[in-house]
Amino acid sequence: MVFETKNKISPNINDYNIDSIRDDFPALSLECNGYPLSFLDSGASAQKPSKVLERMDHAYRNEYANVHRGAYTLSQQATDNYENARKTVADFMNAKSSDEIIFTRNVTSAINLVAHSYGRNFLKAGDEVVISHMEHHANIVPWQLLRDAVGIELKIAPIDDAGNFLLDDFEKILGPKTKLVAITHVSNVLGTIVPIKKIVQLAKTVDAKVLIDGCQGIVHEGVDVQSLDADFYAFTGHKLYGPSGIGVLWGKLDLLNAMPPYEGGGDMIEIVTFEKSTFRDAPARFEAGTPPIIEAVGLAAAIDYITSIGVNNIATHENHMLEYATSCLAEIDGLRIIGNADKKIGIISFELDDIHPHDISTIIDSKGVAVRAGHHCAQPLMERYGVPATTRASFGMYTSEGDIDQLADALKYAKGIFG
Numbered sequence: 001m002v003f004e005t006k007n008k009i010s011p012n013i014n015d016y017n018i019d020s021i022r023d024d025f026p027a028l029s030l031e032c033n034g035y036p037l038s039f040l041d042s043g044a045s046a047q048k049p050s051k052v053l054e055r056m057d058h059a060y061r062n063e064y065a066n067v068h069r070g071a072y073t074l075s076q077q078a079t080d081n082y083e084n085a086r087k088t089v090a091d092f093m094n095a096k097s098s099d100e101i102i103f104t105r106n107v108t109s110a111i112n113l114v115a116h117s118y119g120r121n122f123l124k125a126g127d128e129v130v131i132s133h134m135e136h137h138a139n140i141v142p143w144q145l146l147r148d149a150v151g152i153e154l155k156i157a158p159i160d161d162a163g164n165f166l167l168d169d170f171e172k173i174l175g176p177k178t179k180l181v182a183i184t185h186v187s188n189v190l191g192t193i194v195p196i197k198k199i200v201q202l203a204k205t206v207d208a209k210v211l212i213d214g215c216q217g218i219v220h221e222g223v224d225v226q227s228l229d230a231d232f233y234a235f236t237g238h239k240l241y242g243p244s245g246i247g248v249l250w251g252k253l254d255l256l257n258a259m260p261p262y263e264g265g266g267d268m269i270e271i272v273t274f275e276k277s278t279f280r281d282a283p284a285r286f287e288a289g290t291p292p293i294i295e296a297v298g299l300a301a302a303i304d305y306i307t308s309i310g311v312n313n314i315a316t317h318e319n320h321m322l323e324y325a326t327s328c329l330a331e332i333d334g335l336r337i338i339g340n341a342d343k344k345i346g347i348i349s350f351e352l353d354d355i356h357p358h359d360i361s362t363i364i365d366s367k368g369v370a371v372r373a374g375h376h377c378a379q380p381l382m383e384r385y386g387v388p389a390t391t392r393a394s395f396g397m398y399t400s401e402g403d404i405d406q407l408a409d410a411l412k413y414a415k416g417i418f419g
């Protein structure tokens, strides 16, 4: 399931020039401990192309003022940039309207927004919220806080040992009490692509709302929110080759406008008196205070860059890298990959003998390889697999076979030290 962005021409995969793409990312020419940097932690945060950095620099130097406030030219320019960025995001997700796009700090704040504003006002004691066993803490803890506040029940949709989402079991969990399903599009630990379209269809049969954590999914698959027909879709800018400090909550407009504000302050109000305030419609209603102005400009530049290369082409490239890496790692004795779902993206979590993941990552860092070690903000998932932590290599649009060869060599070196 890979979506084309509407009205945008996607270049042919044969034009995918990995060398020239790598040249677009300044950080990829860094050296690390005397080796070329092999950056395999894009799942935690992606590097930024020059186009994003230059666009943000230009906006800070030439187009900077606060937005939605001044009538002067510079403020209007900044406001236009900010609102055009919203339009770019809306088009990228195929949203019906830019009004459905709310800029937040990251996906965490987007999910908390829904848990507070929707959860505390539309859900009551005994209602059920369904999440999966492979959620990031950002899609677990807000629902636990909601459980403590209003008494909802949290239900966990299971996965199999390979990391596949179990649709049949999910269906059995659904019932008249299910009011909200909050599931990740793609697992940040296992790489599993979750069948979100089927999940939405099943959730509709019991009239439950659906929130998708699209943090990894939008990067590797894209999304068409109209065709998906969920109620909320959230993602974070820094994993989509954009800046940190900005996230997006997409929601159906009627629903957003029925929800009360989450934070109060400037920009989100119509009229304020000491007795009472009235609130603007979405998106302003949910953007109290000065928003991430330049971050929005950077995110739009990142989306333009991705679109110029083509989400499908990027996905195809990353699939090649996943296959290549899976076969390289399979040659290493004692390496066990955790997460072998039928459909997955370029994320590989693994164990190597009984070497602690922190030791692995420290040793291979000395060879210039950057990977993640730890619980990846998914402790219940670690428990599911009976491990305290894993080492995780995650790929991006710029990952090369050279990066993966360097990883494999460094892992053999680590094995040598402990073996």
Ligand SMILES: *Cc1c(COP(=O)(O)O)cnc(C)c1O
Pocket (backbone or CB within 6 Å): 043, 044, 106, 107, 108, 109, 136, 138, 139, 184, 186, 187, 188, 213, 215, 216, 236, 239
């Ligand atoms: C990274 C990630 C998050 C958290 O993103 P933040 O930018 O820290 O809010 C949530 N869910 C998934 C699936 C992720 O990969």
